[in-house]
Amino acid sequence: MEVTYSKEELNFAAEVRDFVSESLPGDVARKVLEHKRIFKEDVQRWHAALHEKGWIAPHWPKEHGGCAWNAVQRHIFDVESAALGAPRLSPFGLHMIGPVLIAFGTEDQKKYYLPRILSGEDWWCQGYSEPGSGSDLASLKTKAVRDGDSFVINGQKTWTTHAQWANMIFCLVRTEVSERKQNGISMVLCDMSTDGVEVRPIVTLDGEHEVNEVWFSDVKVPVQNLVGEEGRGWSIGKFLLSHERTGIAGVGVSKRELAYLKHLASEEMYEGKPLLEDPIFKDRIAELEIDLLALEMTVLRVASRDDSGGEPGPEASILKIKGTEIQQRLTELQMEVAGLAALPYLPMAWGDSFIGKTPGPAYAAPLAARYLNMRKTSIYGGTNEIQRNIIARRVLGL
Amino acid sequence: MNFSLTEDQTLLVDALKRFLDKNYAPEMRQRMVLDQEPMSREVWTGFASLGILGLTLSEEHGGFSGSGIDVMVVMRELGKYLVIEPYIPNVVIAAGLVELCGSDWHKKVLLPELIKGESTLVLAHTEMQGHQDLSHVETIARQEGGVWVLSGKKTLILGGASADRFIISARTSGSSGDKDGITLFIAESLDESISGQVYPLLDGSRVLDIQFDNLRLGSESVIGTLDRAFAPIECVYDRAAMASCAEALGAMETAYEMTVDYLKDRHQFGQSLSQFQVLQHRAVDMFINIEEAHSLLTLAAANAWGDSPYERARSVSAAKSLFARAARFVSQQAVQLHGGMGMTYELPLSNYVKKLTMFDALFGGERFHRSRFSNLRKEEADTTGFVSPKKSWKQL
Numbered sequence: 001m002e003v004t005y006s007k008e009e010l011n012f013a014a015e016v017r018d019f020v021s022e023s024l025p026g027d028v029a030r031k032v033l034e035h036k037r038i039f040k041e042d043v044q045r046w047h048a049a050l051h052e053k054g055w056i057a058p059h060w061p062k063e064h065g066g067c068a069w070n071a072v073q074r075h076i077f078d079v080e081s082a083a084l085g086a087p088r089l090s091p092f093g094l095h096m097i098g099p100v101l102i103a104f105g106t107e108d109q110k111k112y113y114l115p116r117i118l119s120g121e122d123w124w125c126q127g128y129s130e131p132g133s134g135s136d137l138a139s140l141k142t143k144a145v146r147d148g149d150s151f152v153i154n155g156q157k158t159w160t161t162h163a164q165w166a167n168m169i170f171c172l173v174r175t176e177v178s179e180r181k182q183n184g185i186s187m188v189l190c191d192m193s194t195d196g197v198e199v200r201p202i203v204t205l206d207g208e209h210e211v212n213e214v215w216f217s218d219v220k221v222p223v224q225n226l227v228g229e230e231g232r233g234w235s236i237g238k239f240l241l242s243h244e245r246t247g248i249a250g251v252g253v254s255k256r257e258l259a260y261l262k263h264l265a266s267e268e269m270y271e272g273k274p275l276l277e278d279p280i281f282k283d284r285i286a287e288l289e290i291d292l293l294a295l296e297m298t299v300l301r302v303a304s305r306d307d308s309g310g311e312p313g314p315e316a317s318i319l320k321i322k323g324t325e326i327q328q329r330l331t332e333l334q335m336e337v338a339g340l341a342a343l344p345y346l347p348m349a350w351g352d353s354f355i356g357k358t359p360g361p362a363y364a365a366p367l368a369a370r371y372l373n374m375r376k377t378s379i380y381g382g383t384n385e386i387q388r389n390i391i392a393r394r395v396l397g398l
Numbered sequence: 399m400n401f402s403l404t405e406d407q408t409l410l411v412d413a414l415k416r417f418l419d420k421n422y423a424p425e426m427r428q429r430m431v432l433d434q435e436p437m438s439r440e441v442w443t444g445f446a447s448l449g450i451l452g453l454t455l456s457e458e459h460g461g462f463s464g465s466g467i468d469v470m471v472v473m474r475e476l477g478k479y480l481v482i483e484p485y486i487p488n489v490v491i492a493a494g495l496v497e498l499c500g501s502d503w504h505k506k507v508l509l510p511e512l513i514k515g516e517s518t519l520v521l522a523h524t525e526m527q528g529h530q531d532l533s534h535v536e537t538i539a540r541q542e543g544g545v546w547v548l549s550g551k552k553t554l555i556l557g558g559a560s561a562d563r564f565i566i567s568a569r570t571s572g573s574s575g576d577k578d579g580i581t582l583f584i585a586e587s588l589d590e591s592i593s594g595q596v597y598p599l600l601d602g603s604r605v606l607d608i609q610f611d612n613l614r615l616g617s618e619s620v621i622g623t624l625d626r627a628f629a630p631i632e633c634v635y636d637r638a639a640m641a642s643c644a645e646a647l648g649a650m651e652t653a654y655e656m657t658v659d660y661l662k663d664r665h666q667f668g669q670s671l672s673q674f675q676v677l678q679h680r681a682v683d684m685f686i687n688i689e690e691a692h693s694l695l696t697l698a699a700a701n702a703w704g705d706s707p708y709e710r711a712r713s714v715s716a717a718k719s720l721f722a723r724a725a726r727f728v729s730q731q732a733v734q735l736h737g738g739m740g741m742t743y744e745l746p747l748s749n750y751v752k753k754l755t756m757f758d759a760l761f762g763g764e765r766f767h768r769s770r771f772s773n774l775r776k777e778e779a780d781t782t783g784f785v786s787p788k789k790s791w792k793q794l
Contacts, residue, residue: 286772297693
């Protein structure tokens, strides 16, 4: 057992730090670190820098333009780049449809789409959830009917993150009504500019526009956009959800947010002393830090087992549950540091170009919105309750 | 980075399991507890043959130069079988102290017989007011002519009931609460100036309180440097805390397995309890608590015998406080999910619950360790070897 990083791993971490310090645009890093609003171009600039370096797809095999890094290297990359304020890349191409195409796509699909994902030319979004199909995803109703060389799609998808930025969507659609609801689902790729695709914004608790409804009215998609076999979309969809096992914990971002929390608490005064020295607050931070340390060790345990080719266990679900709980607690404590100053609702102050003055300290302005926004983490990607069902099935053997 | 056990570790675990299956069936353990035996000599000799009594001690004295990870895998098994033989007090604490600060002569005389299981040695340090403050030592040692004369009381000496010798901590300068001024002495348990009283703890293990007035010891009885015992005591307590986490891991895993089996077997409302989602999720939360604790334990185990007092203290305190929460949750939910049966004395689960209930109070509790974790200063810890929180602190 070797529980600390090897010399090679430490060198790799240094290499990542050097690259990120040099190539991550300073204004983007500042927005991320200060919780300012992030735009598509911000993400694209960081995407382009990574693409140029050849580091845009750490988990893809080399033959498709990936780095083929092992899980420990990927963890190091996540932690180091997050610490320096790297924005979260859009996961839908790189982490979702990309690996699916590598595993199930036709040669033509791979040749066409993979380079466009790597270069950032395509921005993908995910057409899974529907108004009547959330946790019970297999009950989805959006229909695709074969008509010559096309599928004609009718129905509605929802909670589609950044559909307003995307030019492509991958969808689970029903191509056949079958007794077992998991059968007859297919995965198709659709250009967002096709006639009949309509994006309608959904405004979330924080007042921001991040997710959307996507409506399909007689949308024609060529049959060559079918991924894998017709009617086998459910197993492809599940592959996609279980693909990224360790990144889901968000340890890199949580470590950065913990450091930020401590920094804020060391500046905010309470009864003549920094809040960080208040015994109760300090204890809450320590408890969170210890939980995060345990999560990171779990990620590394899973990561090192990943590389030895072990069977996927219930770990991904543990990482999702603990990772999101920690992310949410961090937003709670950051908001608590700000106290009353977190209450003013001034969305214009979340923009980087804001030059006015907020009633409280500048750092406090986006904290409540972030707290509200991060409530999504225990809901998306399979709610934490669904994750517990998954663990129960695998561990309790039901 | 690699989290797999070595082949040697796997072999050791297998051998230990086979030994405990044969010699530590629940009825045998129960009989020992009822007979008020503090330990079984046969089991202890068996441990010696398995090589675990000298696990981390140097090969020069007959040990195996093992690592903290070795201790972790052994303690996890001992936890699954609820072994009451005082492994931590003898091997991790007392033999560890001799190795850390004893003279060559002490090591040569003491270690080989401890490793062979021919004699037992434990630390008598705790004084009732001491709680978790390791510098609380009121026992006094003064020099008279060429001998040391000790007077004081020690309490809750783990493994004390079966010890041939004690390492007694006493104050040779300063006053209670000072880190400087504590010295270690070795004494025979049969010395007639020591009187004592044995009593059981919750888990059936037996501990000892002692009292001594004018216990006279020769100058060769001093172990380590005069006045400087605090740092080595803190070091072996950290290792003991790690070992007790590993033991709790084994106990939690077993309590969890028993609970899951019960959920599957027990039927109410015409279905097995394991069909109820609220119970499934509770069991999952037990499982998650155990997994997270296990992860952090490996970090503590890797650092417990390491070179940096800071990394040792930080990882051990993190693990010990996380384990306190996990042990409480897992043991309480194990009882709850067993329903009325969980309340019964005779169910084997009860012994695991009692073991886990003791966990927090030993080797520093959740409050102490989390406070230490948040107050640790790297430079201070590594240069002085002192890692306990100061009474007042400055923020970095």
